[in-house]
Amino acid sequence: MLADITHIKLAVVAAGFQSLEKSLALDLNVPVIKKPSDKYDFILRFTAQGLGLEPVDGRSGAVRVDFAAGKSRHRRVFGGGKGQQVAKAVGMQGSIRPSILDVTAGLGGDAFVLASLGCPVTMVERQAVVRALLKDGLARGELDIDVGDIVASMRLKQGDALSVMESWEGVAPQVIYLDPMFPHSGKSAQVKKEMAIFRDLVGSDQDADPLLAKALDLATHRVVVKRPRIAPDLGQHKPMYRLEGKSNRFDIYVNKSFSSK
Known part of the structure; x- marks a missing residue:
């Protein structure tokens, strides 16, 4: 059984990593948006530190994988x-x-x-x-x-x-x-x-x-x-x-x- 994320409102935020953002949005079948919006539960954002997952309500910072730190x-x-x-x-x-x-x-x-x-x-x-x-x-x-x-x-x-x-x-x-x-x-x-x-x-x-x-x-x-x-x-x-x-x-x-x- 595959994990279902249809109950989660998710988007990729445009942050200057266009090819990565488009590819990820296509893989996940979610939109690319210009800035975070309370229409969504979570956003995914690429930065110099890598891909991060952020709750839009601000209850925590970005979650990302960093094996070096x-x-x-x-x-x-x-x-x-x-x-x-x-x-x-x-x-x-x-x-x-x-x-x-x-x-x-x-x-x-x-x-x-x-x-x-x-x-x-x-x-x-x-x-x-x-x-x-x-x-x-x-x-x-x-x-x-x-x-x-x-x-x-x-x-x-x-x-x-x-x-x-x-x-x-x-x-x-x-x-x-x-x-x-x-x-x-x-x-x-x-x-x-x-x-x-x-x-x-x-x-x-x-x-x-x-x-x-x-x-x-x-x-x-x-x-x-x-x-x-x-x-x-x-x-x-x-x-x-x-x-x-x-x-x-x-x-x-x-x-x-x-x-x-």
């Missing part, structure tokens, strides 16, 4: 290397750097961490607007002297997760990574602007349960599901084991050990 740089430099929970969850140990298929890539944060630690990562993001932000970030990241080699090991595939997995050809990924959107109630301060905007655009991933079943069929070694710490098991399918943090956990489903011959 901000949170991505902090996680790369100070995140803890292969001692991080996400690295342990995918089975990283010694010289093992498994191939990863991240089928709910979002803005690519976890995928970038895994790529920075040496894992080849293929990403899938079905939501068209989020995919556009990720594609723009990858294009800029490849040109950056500090992260260009890392970003070069990250590949973005077109399509939704189920269709990508069902039509997979060639060598299967060793690990499939799932971080489905979880329904959220309340207005916790921990809900960051990216997540709040994602919920407006996407809602929750109602088809996450079938994703797990298909992932278990395709992954050669394991499936890793990132969940809020108190969330129920995805598809009521109990994992082999968990790694728990303060607010999130990783549920690990093992098909085969990396030490197996």
Whole structure:
């Protein structure tokens, strides 16, 4: 099932990047406008910092993908290397750097961490607007002297997760990574602007349960599901084991050990 954005009023704002603006508007089937208008919920705007998504009501600044700065740089430099929970969850140990298929890539944060630690990562993001932000970030990241080699090991595939997995050809990924959107109630301060905007655009991933079943069929070694710490098991399918943090956990489903011959 593809993510539907027909309930969202979206436009591209003309900002002097004419060819990029026209191409993006065509891809998303949205208009190019001269200036922001309250007729729309969100605008997409190209600047020297890249493509940004902005809520017209001004509740937050632009959301964009930048692998060379901000949170991505902090996680790369100070995140803890292969001692991080996400690295342990995918089975990283010694010289093992498994191939990863991240089928709910979002803005690519976890995928970038895994790529920075040496894992080849293929990403899938079905939501068209989020995919556009990720594609723009990858294009800029490849040109950056500090992260260009890392970003070069990250590949973005077109399509939704189920269709990508069902039509997979060639060598299967060793690990499939799932971080489905979880329904959220309340207005916790921990809900960051990216997540709040994602919920407006996407809602929750109602088809996450079938994703797990298909992932278990395709992954050669394991499936890793990132969940809020108190969330129920995805598809009521109990994992082999968990790694728990303060607010999130990783549920690990093992098909085969990396030490197996």
